[in-house]
Amino acid sequence: MKKNHYTNTRRKFALIAFLFTFIQSLSLAQTTKDIDYIVLISGDTLRGKVTHVDEKRFSPRYLKKIRYTDTNQKSRKINRKDILAFRVDGLIYESFWLSQSSNKFTLDNPIYTINQKSGKQHFLRLVKGGNLSHYLLEWWEQGESTPMSMDLLKKEQDQFLIRATQGVFGLKRKTLSRYFSECVELSSGIEQRYFNTIQEIIEQYNTRCFQ
Numbered sequence: 001m002k003k004n005h006y007t008n009t010r011r012k013f014a015l016i017a018f019l020f021t022f023i024q025s026l027s028l029a030q031t032t033k034d035i036d037y038i039v040l041i042s043g044d045t046l047r048g049k050v051t052h053v054d055e056k057r058f059s060p061r062y063l064k065k066i067r068y069t070d071t072n073q074k075s076r077k078i079n080r081k082d083i084l085a086f087r088v089d090g091l092i093y094e095s096f097w098l099s100q101s102s103n104k105f106t107l108d109n110p111i112y113t114i115n116q117k118s119g120k121q122h123f124l125r126l127v128k129g130g131n132l133s134h135y136l137l138e139w140w141e142q143g144e145s146t147p148m149s150m151d152l153l154k155k156e157q158d159q160f161l162i163r164a165t166q167g168v169f170g171l172k173r174k175t176l177s178r179y180f181s182e183c184v185e186l187s188s189g190i191e192q193r194y195f196n197t198i199q200e201i202i203e204q205y206n207t208r209c210f211q
Contacts, residue, residue: 038068038078038086046070050088052123059142080121093123094135098161110163110175112137112152124152124161131156132205134164134198151198153179164198171196183209 036050049069054061065077066086085094097119098112113119124135133154138147152161153176162179166172173190180186186204189195195204 034090036086036088038066039084040078041082041084050086052086052088052093059144060140060147062140080123083123086123092126094126095121096124096161097121110172111160112163113160125149128202130202130206132202134202135161153198153201164201171198171201176201180205180209185209 035047037048038046038050040046046068048071051067051069052063054063065079066083067075067077069075080095083095085092087093096112096114097116098121099115099119100112122137124137127134127136133156135152135154136149137152138149140147151164153164154161162175163172164176171190173193177187177190180190180201183205186195186201186209189204190201195201
């Protein structure tokens with residue numbers, strides 16, 4: 001009887017120890033998943049607190065250098081040109097060097113070419129990645145406390161992005177129809193207003209157009 005009691009007690013302790021270890025591992029995995037990070041062009045990934053906007057000013061502005069604080073509370077500033085991507089508060093930003101056909105970078109031009117030599121660096125916020133990725137080009141207007149943004153789409157194989165919307169006027173239908181001309185069903189659906197959101201376009205492209 002005593003032997004069985006001793007055996008059952010050991011099993012209980014072993015089960016408790018296992019559950020404790022399992023819960024700790026889940027907690028650690030969740031913490032690692034949610035923590036901010038910076039991916040450098042060297043391929044190294046730095047995990048810790050990331051700050052890329054100066055919010056202490058009346059009108060927030062992007063910092064010239066991104067601030068990084070490691071888990072030991074040691075801080076440093078990193079040049080944007082040395083960064084491929086970063087995540088802050090659960091949002092992922094990817095580096096693109098963008099240029100346009102005209103010398104002046106304008107919001108009206110629907111095509112933004114990826115050009116490392118002649119382009120200007122922008123960190124685009126990733127909304128949805130995949131065969132057709134959705135990004136936001138964000139900027140701050142004087143006196144505004146929240147950023148303005150512009151929707152951009154990029155096919156996986158393309159070396160350019162296109163502007164997908166025109167503010168309150170919705171989708172840039174002619175631009176999008178031409179962009180997806182190889183997929184007749186999607187292209188005509190955009191023109192005939194069967195598709196009215198970027199989410200609908202992405203879903204249609206991934207399920208019906210992309211092979």
